[in-house]
Amino acid sequence: MSERLVELEVLRYNPETDSEPRLQRYSVACREEWVVLDALNHIKESIDPTLSYRWSCHMAVCGSCGMMVNGEPKLACKAFLRNYEGVIRVEPLAHFPVERDLVTVIDDFMDKLKRVRPYLIPKEVKAVSDGEYRQTPAELKKFKQYSMCINCMLCYAACPEYGIIPKFIGPAAIALAHRYNQDSRDGGRAARQEEVAATEGVWECSFTGACSDVCPEHVDPAGALQQVKIRSTLDWYKEHLMPWLKA
Amino acid sequence: MEVVSTDVAIIGAGGAGLRAAIAIAQSDPKLRIALISKVYPMRSHTCAAEGGAAGVIKSDDSLEHHFNDTVGGGDWLSDQDAVDYFIREAPKELVQLEHWGCPWSREDNGSVAVRPFGGMKKQRTWFAADKSGFHILHTLFQTSLQFESIRRFDEFYATDLLLDEGRCAGLVAIEMRSGQMRRFDARAVIVAGGGAGRMFPFTTNGAIKTGDGMALAYRAGVPLKDMEFVQYHPTGLPSTGTLLTEACRGEGGVLLNKNGRRFLQDYGMGPETPLGKPVLKTMELGPRDRVSQAFWHEQKKGNAIQTQWGDAMLLDLRHLGEKTINERLPLVRDMSISYMGVDPVKDPVPVRPVVHYMMGGIHTDIRAATSLPGLFAAGECACVSINGANRLGSNSLTELLVFGRRAALSAMEYLHADVPAPRDAALAAHAAAAQGRVRELMQRTGGTETVAGVRKEMMQTMEAHAGIYRSGEGLAAACATLADLRRRYRAIELHDKTNVYNTDLLQALELGSMLDCAEAVTQSALARRESRGAHQRIDFAARDDKNYLRHSLAIYRPTAVPRVDYCDVVITKSQPGVRDYSGAHA
Numbered sequence: 106m107s108e109r110l111v112e113l114e115v116l117r118y119n120p121e122t123d124s125e126p127r128l129q130r131y132s133v134a135c136r137e138e139w140v141v142l143d144a145l146n147h148i149k150e151s152i153d154p155t156l157s158y159r160w161s162c163h164m165a166v167c168g169s170c171g172m173m174v175n176g177e178p179k180l181a182c183k184a185f186l187r188n189y190e191g192v193i194r195v196e197p198l199a200h201f202p203v204e205r206d207l208v209t210v211i212d213d214f215m216d217k218l219k220r221v222r223p224y225l226i227p228k229e230v231k232a233v234s235d236g237e238y239r240q241t242p243a244e245l246k247k248f249k250q251y252s253m254c255i256n257c258m259l260c261y262a263a264c265p266e267y268g269i270i271p272k273f274i275g276p277a278a279i280a281l282a283h284r285y286n287q288d289s290r291d292g293g294r295a296a297r298q299e300e301v302a303a304t305e306g307v308w309e310c311s312f313t314g315a316c317s318d319v320c321p322e323h324v325d326p327a328g329a330l331q332q333v334k335i336r337s338t339l340d341w342y343k344e345h346l347m348p349w350l351k352a
Numbered sequence: 353m354e355v356v357s358t359d360v361a362i363i364g365a366g367g368a369g370l371r372a373a374i375a376i377a378q379s380d381p382k383l384r385i386a387l388i389s390k391v392y393p394m395r396s397h398t399c400a401a402e403g404g405a406a407g408v409i410k411s412d413d414s415l416e417h418h419f420n421d422t423v424g425g426g427d428w429l430s431d432q433d434a435v436d437y438f439i440r441e442a443p444k445e446l447v448q449l450e451h452w453g454c455p456w457s458r459e460d461n462g463s464v465a466v467r468p469f470g471g472m473k474k475q476r477t478w479f480a481a482d483k484s485g486f487h488i489l490h491t492l493f494q495t496s497l498q499f500e501s502i503r504r505f506d507e508f509y510a511t512d513l514l515l516d517e518g519r520c521a522g523l524v525a526i527e528m529r530s531g532q533m534r535r536f537d538a539r540a541v542i543v544a545g546g547g548a549g550r551m552f553p554f555t556t557n558g559a560i561k562t563g564d565g566m567a568l569a570y571r572a573g574v575p576l577k578d579m580e581f582v583q584y585h586p587t588g589l590p591s592t593g594t595l596l597t598e599a600c601r602g603e604g605g606v607l608l609n610k611n612g613r614r615f616l617q618d619y620g621m622g623p624e625t626p627l628g629k630p631v632l633k634t635m636e637l638g639p640r641d642r643v644s645q646a647f648w649h650e651q652k653k654g655n656a657i658q659t660q661w662g663d664a665m666l667l668d669l670r671h672l673g674e675k676t677i678n679e680r681l682p683l684v685r686d687m688s689i690s691y692m693g694v695d696p697v698k699d700p701v702p703v704r705p706v707v708h709y710m711m712g713g714i715h716t717d718i719r720a721a722t723s724l725p726g727l728f729a730a731g732e733c734a735c736v737s738i739n740g741a742n743r744l745g746s747n748s749l750t751e752l753l754v755f756g757r758r759a760a761l762s763a764m765e766y767l768h769a770d771v772p773a774p775r776d777a778a779l780a781a782h783a784a785a786a787q788g789r790v791r792e793l794m795q796r797t798g799g800t801e802t803v804a805g806v807r808k809e810m811m812q813t814m815e816a817h818a819g820i821y822r823s824g825e826g827l828a829a830a831c832a833t834l835a836d837l838r839r840r841y842r843a844i845e846l847h848d849k850t851n852v853y854n855t856d857l858l859q860a861l862e863l864g865s866m867l868d869c870a871e872a873v874t875q876s877a878l879a880r881r882e883s884r885g886a887h888q889r890i891d892f893a894a895r896d897d898k899n900y901l902r903h904s905l906a907i908y909r910p911t912a913v914p915r916v917d918y919c920d921v922v923i924t925k926s927q928p929g930v931r932d933y934s935g936a937h938a
Contacts, residue, residue: 119850119852120852121850121851121852122850138591138691138693149804149855150804152803153847154803154804154846154847154848154856154859155847155848155850155856156855157853157854157855158855159395160559161391161393161395161397161558161559161560162397162399162400162558162559163558163559163592163594164400164594164595164687164691165686165687166399166400166483166486166590166683167394167395167397167399167400167558168394168395169391170396171869183690185690204529204852204853205852205853206853208687208853210529211392214688215392217507218497219497222497222498223494223497224452224453224495224497224498225451225452225453225495227451231451233444233447233448234444236447237447237451237456237463237464238450238460239448239461239462239463240458241458241460241461242457242458242459242460245455245457245461248455249455252455252487252490253483254490255399255486256392256394256490260535274917281494285453288453290451290453291453299404329627332670338729
């Protein structure tokens with residue numbers, strides 16, 4: 106079983122004892138197949154129990170372990186050590202306040218998620234006793250990709266706009282609004298537009314596509330943003346230039 | 353200590369906790385709900401469930417089939433009145449989830465699709481590709497966001513239930529962000545804290561599955577029921593323990609030993625079925641306990657393949673073809689490539705049994721109520737019991753919906769019966785004592801033990817003696833070690849004595865929960881001198897209905913090992929019989 110000594114530089118910050126963040130170096134004997142999370146767990150268990158970070162599933166589905174690895178937003182459980190050479194720098198997700206070490210404050214995202222009404226607002230209300238809504242595989246396919254968001258917030262850490270304009274509602278929240286807008290069972294698009302098409306909604310996006318590049322679930326929030334922009338533009342034309350179409 | 357006053361407090365915001373919260377919010381918007389979880393709801397381990405949720409919907413299926421599969425699958429240790437309620441409610445809950453937007457996979461005509469699962473006579477597992485739990489969790493979480501009466505306390509770790517005059521009247525929790533303790537005064541409490549697979553070193557369970565909910569109730573005097581029944585899922589990746597869903601076999605995947613033989617036919621699950629044409633309830637669609645046990649025997653015979661992570665068998669999906677694998681099992685393919693370097697389209701994937709699920713848990717009645725007035729429990733942390741000695745795959749996702757809702761209804765009924773307001777002075781005194789215990793742990797100096805050290809020994813003990821096959825001798829040794837570890841736990845000194853997001857403290861508290869659960873497992877296993885379902889004793893190889901057709905109840909004692917008691921199994925219509933997973937039943 107092959108092992109190699111990996112140097113990790115981990116951002117440390119404890120608001121009770123540190124005036125500012127610092128980098129701490131650890132040498133870890135790592136197995137070939139390990140991911141960054143395995144190295145952090147090894148540090149926590151055997152070298153430094155004071156290191157704090159979030160993690161749970163180790164299978165890229167719970168979304169807890171988003172962090173910056175050599176400056177790129179990654180899930181620590183999917184950042185394979187074999188893909189890195191030299192010292193690996195591990196920092197908390199960019200654009201979020203640091204609570205402690207690699208743990209960020211995610212209140213902003215939680216608030217934005219709620220604001221876009223990410224739940225089904227049924228087009229036609231149906232009782233449970235009436236059975237399921239029919240939805241063809243083709244209809245499912247229209248939104249399925251956007252429903253894969255694990256809320257890991259890598260896209261917010263990658264988004265240049267969110268870094269500059271924190272009010273920007275951001276990629277994941279818009280992708281999830283779009284997910285419901287695209288659902289054949291849903292009739293809530295108008296209710297969501299208020300947030301999504303506001304100044305801090307889709308219009309802040311400059312379409313660098315960074316969000317989609319870093320998404321571990323291939324959700325393609327950039328694609329969702331573009332589609333929402335197009336729909337919102339059509340809305341504007343309908344409302345202002347072709348009012349007869351609204352009816 | 354700051355006090356939060358609420359009507360219902362829910363501990364745990366996974367599938368069961370969220371379902372309960374929504375049920376209360378919908379039924380009575382005036383009731384205040386505090387949803388308290390040590391992680392953000394979408395991090396809960398429900399998200400890791402892959403294969404699907406069972407509920408009768410297709411015309412060739414029947415409630416009776418689902419009942420019989422579940423009761424037989426549980427080796428007749430299930431309470432049949434609970435199973436009856438469960439199977440009736442199951443389809444309604446799955447339709448409800450569909451109405452909330454869950455992206456279930458579909459038939460061409462737009463109806464919900466179902467897939468085969470182990471131990472099920474008919475296809476009845478609703479699925480969303482191989483991320484069913486993820487979609488259920490996010491559908492519930494997102495749905496919950498529309499209810500103003502649900503007040504969330506994310507990243508609050510509950511340390512103690514508060515009791516007053518023999519009733520559960522709230523809890524105390526640590527806010528991770530500040531390290532401050534909060535007192536929650538609640539007229540009713542629902543525990544939905546998940547399982548405890550992390551007692552074992554090799555598990556599909558995420559880091560958060562440390563039995564906290566079970567331990568809370570147990571220490572408050574509620575028995576833990578049937579804790580000796582620990583489910584091994586047959587197919588985990590040997591490197592990480594990552595789950596490869598049973599749907600792999602549902603879709604037609606087969607298990608091979610090192611000689612390429614589909615060895616399940618040698619363990620009462622034959623004859624061999626044609627490749628790519630899975631037959632329900634036999635061979636690879638046998639129940640999890642039997643399949644995991646068959647691997648153990650193959651290992652003993654030297655028929656396992658060797659990997660750098662130890663013995664394994666092969667899961668062969670190649671004949672399904674790339675299209676089916678991508679459509680039905682995309683996560684399985686992704687994880688096999690990522691974590692094992694094996695593409696299941698091209699090569700068989702090495703797998704081995706891995707700790708997956710606790711059939712046992714907080715003893716509740718069919719209404720999800722515990723013996724402590726005001727305390728209810730649902731989901732994996734509870735034992736209601738529908739799973740008996742072995743849970744069938746795809747029953748647990750449905751269970752957390754059905755009994756999450758049931759716990760909510762029971763809590764509301766309880767509130768309507770005019771529960772006296774808890775006395776402030778009594779709760780304050782209990783809360784102060786709880787705070788004192790945490791403070792003592794935080795400030796302890798001169799300790800000789802570490803969290804990592806004690807935890808490692810616990811895991812090794814469980815792996816060595818409480819695995820797929822057990823012996824009286826091994827279990828006795830495990831009981832002794834765990835009793836000693838509980839003593840040594842009190843000598844742990846934390847390295848981190850600060851307040852903000854202190855995971856050294858968190859892990860110490862989680863370890864305390866796991867040690868209590870582990871002792872309940874080994875003591876109950878030692879006392880059960882028979883083999884049934886997932887509990888296999890080398891020294892008592894046969895099922896013994898005369899003495900052990902009973903639920904075990906582990907009862908907490910602060911300074912001694914738990915006392916093991918028993919209660920009757922509810923049998924309504926299915927008398928214990930032979931579990932037949934040969935092709936003959938078809």
